[in-house]
Amino acid sequence: MDSRKVIKFLRRTLISFCLFFFIAFPFKHLDFLIPGVTEIRPENVIPPVMGILFGVPGALGAALGNIAGDLIDGTTVYTFCFGFLANFLYAYLAHKMWYTWFEREGTVNYPQIYSFYTCVKFITIIFVDSVFVAFMIMLLSEAIGMAKAHDVALILFYNNFDFAVILGLPILATVSNFWNDYEVPPKREISEKWQAYERIFTLIPAVVVTLGVWYYVYSRLQDQMYPQLAAVIMYIIMILLAIYSFRPRTAEIEKEKKRVDFSLKAKSNILFQVVGILMVVFVVAVTWYLNTKNADITRLEFWQDIFSTAGLSFNFVFGIILASLFIVEKYLANPIEKMTDIVREYGQQDHLDHQGNKTMAEACRSIRSKDEIGELADGIAEMIEDVESYVNNLQAVTQEKQRISTELNLARRIQESFLPRVFPPFPEYTQYFDLYASMDAAKEVGGDFYDFFLIDEDHLGLVIADVSGKGIGASLFMMISKALIKNQAMNAESPAAVLEAVNRQICANNEADMFVTVWLGILELSTGRLIAANAGHEYPALMRRDGSFELFKDKHGFVIGGMDGVRFKNYELTLEPGDRLFVYTDGVAEATDAVNEQFGTERTLTALNQHKQESCRDLISGVRDAIEEFVNGAPQFDDITMLTITFRPAELLRSSEENKE
Amino acid sequence: MIIREIRDNNKLTLAIKGRIDTATAPQLETAVKTKTDGVEQLEIDLKETDYISSAGLRVLLAAQKSMKKQGSMVVTNVNEVIHEIFEVTGFLDILTIQ
Numbered sequence: 001m002d003s004r005k006v007i008k009f010l011r012r013t014l015i016s017f018c019l020f021f022f023i024a025f026p027f028k029h030l031d032f033l034i035p036g037v038t039e040i041r042p043e044n045v046i047p048p049v050m051g052i053l054f055g056v057p058g059a060l061g062a063a064l065g066n067i068a069g070d071l072i073d074g075t076t077v078y079t080f081c082f083g084f085l086a087n088f089l090y091a092y093l094a095h096k097m098w099y100t101w102f103e104r105e106g107t108v109n110y111p112q113i114y115s116f117y118t119c120v121k122f123i124t125i126i127f128v129d130s131v132f133v134a135f136m137i138m139l140l141s142e143a144i145g146m147a148k149a150h151d152v153a154l155i156l157f158y159n160n161f162d163f164a165v166i167l168g169l170p171i172l173a174t175v176s177n178f179w180n181d182y183e184v185p186p187k188r189e190i191s192e193k194w195q196a197y198e199r200i201f202t203l204i205p206a207v208v209v210t211l212g213v214w215y216y217v218y219s220r221l222q223d224q225m226y227p228q229l230a231a232v233i234m235y236i237i238m239i240l241l242a243i244y245s246f247r248p249r250t251a252e253i254e255k256e257k258k259r260v261d262f263s264l265k266a267k268s269n270i271l272f273q274v275v276g277i278l279m280v281v282f283v284v285a286v287t288w289y290l291n292t293k294n295a296d297i298t299r300l301e302f303w304q305d306i307f308s309t310a311g312l313s314f315n316f317v318f319g320i321i322l323a324s325l326f327i328v329e330k331y332l333a334n335p336i337e338k339m340t341d342i343v344r345e346y347g348q349q350d351h352l353d354h355q356g357n358k359t360m361a362e363a364c365r366s367i368r369s370k371d372e373i374g375e376l377a378d379g380i381a382e383m384i385e386d387v388e389s390y391v392n393n394l395q396a397v398t399q400e401k402q403r404i405s406t407e408l409n410l411a412r413r414i415q416e417s418f419l420p421r422v423f424p425p426f427p428e429y430t431q432y433f434d435l436y437a438s439m440d441a442a443k444e445v446g447g448d449f450y451d452f453f454l455i456d457e458d459h460l461g462l463v464i465a466d467v468s469g470k471g472i473g474a475s476l477f478m479m480i481s482k483a484l485i486k487n488q489a490m491n492a493e494s495p496a497a498v499l500e501a502v503n504r505q506i507c508a509n510n511e512a513d514m515f516v517t518v519w520l521g522i523l524e525l526s527t528g529r530l531i532a533a534n535a536g537h538e539y540p541a542l543m544r545r546d547g548s549f550e551l552f553k554d555k556h557g558f559v560i561g562g563m564d565g566v567r568f569k570n571y572e573l574t575l576e577p578g579d580r581l582f583v584y585t586d587g588v589a590e591a592t593d594a595v596n597e598q599f600g601t602e603r604t605l606t607a608l609n610q611h612k613q614e615s616c617r618d619l620i621s622g623v624r625d626a627i628e629e630f631v632n633g634a635p636q637f638d639d640i641t642m643l644t645i646t647f648r649p650a651e652l653l654r655s656s657e658e659n660k661e
Numbered sequence: 662m663i664i665r666e667i668r669d670n671n672k673l674t675l676a677i678k679g680r681i682d683t684a685t686a687p688q689l690e691t692a693v694k695t696k697t698d699g700v701e702q703l704e705i706d707l708k709e710t711d712y713i714s715s716a717g718l719r720v721l722l723a724a725q726k727s728m729k730k731q732g733s734m735v736v737t738n739v740n741e742v743i744h745e746i747f748e749v750t751g752f753l754d755i756l757t758i759q
Contacts, residue, residue, distance in 0.1 A: 468716060468718060469686075469715060513719060513726075515715075517715075537750075558750075563722075638714075
């Protein structure tokens with residue numbers, strides 16, 4: 001045998017024994033209720049409670065406690081045995097009844113008193129159990145010639161029932177909140193054979209009650225004792241009850257859903273019980289007081305009165321209490337529990353399960369109270385529906401966003417690859433010029449561009465431009481402008497004429513009122529003659545060989561696409577060998593750091609001059625590094641575009657070597 | 662960016678405080694579109710404007726064009742930085758600056 005099980009068994013027996021005995025002990029020395037029969041026995045709560053919770057060891061402990069008590073009283077062996085059996089049955093029957101009575105859908109629940117239903121169950125079981133015990137003891141008292149059955153029956157009943165119920169209800173209600181190691185009788189499957197036995201089992205309580213009632217009435221009518229008859233009937237009843245205690249459990253134990261630790265039902269239960277008990281105590285105290293004032297009353301009558309008052313007031317008060325509990329449960333606790341379950345389940349599942357959501361919303365709406373509970377339920381149902389549609393929406397929106405983002409990335413890649421990026425672009429011309437350009441796009445797709453192309457074998461076209469605004473619109477406009485400018489420039493017209501033609505073309509179709517600033521230059525390679533026109537674009541920076549970069553304040557026309565019919569003016573300058581030209585967009589000068597200070601043209605020139613002897617590629621990366629250092633991690637808002645050309649670079653190289661010496 | 666409106670019969674002044682850039686230009690665009698019904702003289706007061714980007718220039722250009730149909734538009738209290746921007750972009754000759 002498992003030693004832990006044995007220890008558990010012994011421990012429980014001991015607990016039951018101690019509780020029984022130490023509660024019983026003080027009352028032994030008070031007045032006897034019915035001399036020789038019974039005294040006030042609050043310990044009567046112990047057998048059914050311990051029995052229900054612990055099963056056999058609980059019953060055993062209580063029965064042993066009774067023997068200990070009887071030893072103190074010094075009663076006969078006969079009474080010992082009887083007392084032992086009666087208490088054992090009293091306790092054990094309660095245990096069995098709990099697990100076999102009140103089956104619902106083939107299940108019973110643990111002995112947790114937290115609701116109207118469980119209260120009613122407990123009270124009923126105790127009632128019947130107390131009736132059994134009352135009968136047994138009343139018959140015994142006649143069998144040993146102590147007292148007449150009808151004299152003692154009621155008080156015996158109340159002595160058990162009152163204490164068991166008034167003390168037992170709150171005890172079980174409280175215990176179930178922090179302890180749940182219940183002893184459960186093993187389950188037996190009902191075979192064909194057992195069906196027949198089942199019928200016998202259900203008859204037994206009826207038979208016992210009938211016998212008892214019959215004897216009570218008979219005793220009352222005859223008003224005398226029949227010791228032998230009483231003894232016989234007593235034995236019959238005890239045997240029947242002993243048989244009954246073997247009734248097997250056939251029901252499943254209800255798997256408790258994870259309940260809240262101290263649920264609403266349990267709380268209201270305890271509240272009502274406390275109120276009820278206080279009321280009963282009050283009534284009893286009043287009765288006690290009134291009876292002590294009454295000098296004529298006998299001790300027996302006194303206690304009969306107290307006990308029956310307690311019993312009756314209990315019935316009355318607890319009847320009201322249970323009805324209130326029922327109402328509270330039906331209209332408050334149950335709907336709230338239902339909603340709690342729905343909300344908990346909702347939290348655990350996928351918000352997009354339409355069928356699931358619909359079921360839950362309907363379940364909520366089925367709670368049709370015309371009060372805050374009903375409103376709460378409707379609110380939850382609405383929320384479930386709303387969340388589903390929001391999540392659906394969100395999914396659709398997110399998908400759309402993803403799609404757009406992919407498209408934007410594609411657009412950016414197309415745009416970037418649209419700019420010429422091979423350097424040196426014209427390998428046969430490297431003696432004429434060194435050329436480099438770069439465009440670093442900002443976060444959002446932008447509209448800066450540069451361009452360079454050979455118009456004929458002696459003329460190089462250079463373009464730098466900046467479209468107003470950002471986004472897809474700007475990038476579309478950029479593509480058009482670039483194509484138009486190149487196309488027009490290839491006709492070998494002067495820059496001003498090119499810009500005027502392009503402006504006309506763009507203004508013809510410019511619904512969106514976009515514009516682009518452009519600097520266009522055409523360099524004659526054999527002579528270094530540069531003809532240029534500026535449509536609202538930043539001043540170029542010019543460096544003469546052996547000099548430094550300075551802003552060249554050229555004449556500005558209006559932006560392209562701003563207004564139809566705008567005229568532009570060419571200007572001319574001659575580049576000597578070793579001279580350099582640097583054009584850029586406003587992203588360079590307007591690059592901002594964390595405190596919103598701009599890089600500015602001064603810093604641009606400084607950066608240029610720091611690298612003025614270097615190749616075009618290095619010059620541009622030098623400026624880029626300077627900008628990066630300046631902004632120091634602040635986000636880039638505008639495209640940074642730069643183009644630079646050195647005329648007859650050999651000359652520059654030579655001069656830089658000369659300067660080193 | 663905060664736009665203060667001062668309406669005086671058929672003259673409307675929009676005083677702009679802050680920056681007019683890609684983020685804030687739409688606000689100005691909406692203000693011009695919705696508030697200029699029956700307005701014959703529109704004044705854009707840039708006294709408290711720190712900076713204007715190409716997006717802002719675009720809005721001014723569009724405002725100028727639409728006001729030309731119903732009256733006139735002036736831009737006032739332009740600071741140095743903005744003046745230079747107007748100069749470089751050629752807007753100086755297009756807008757009426759006071």
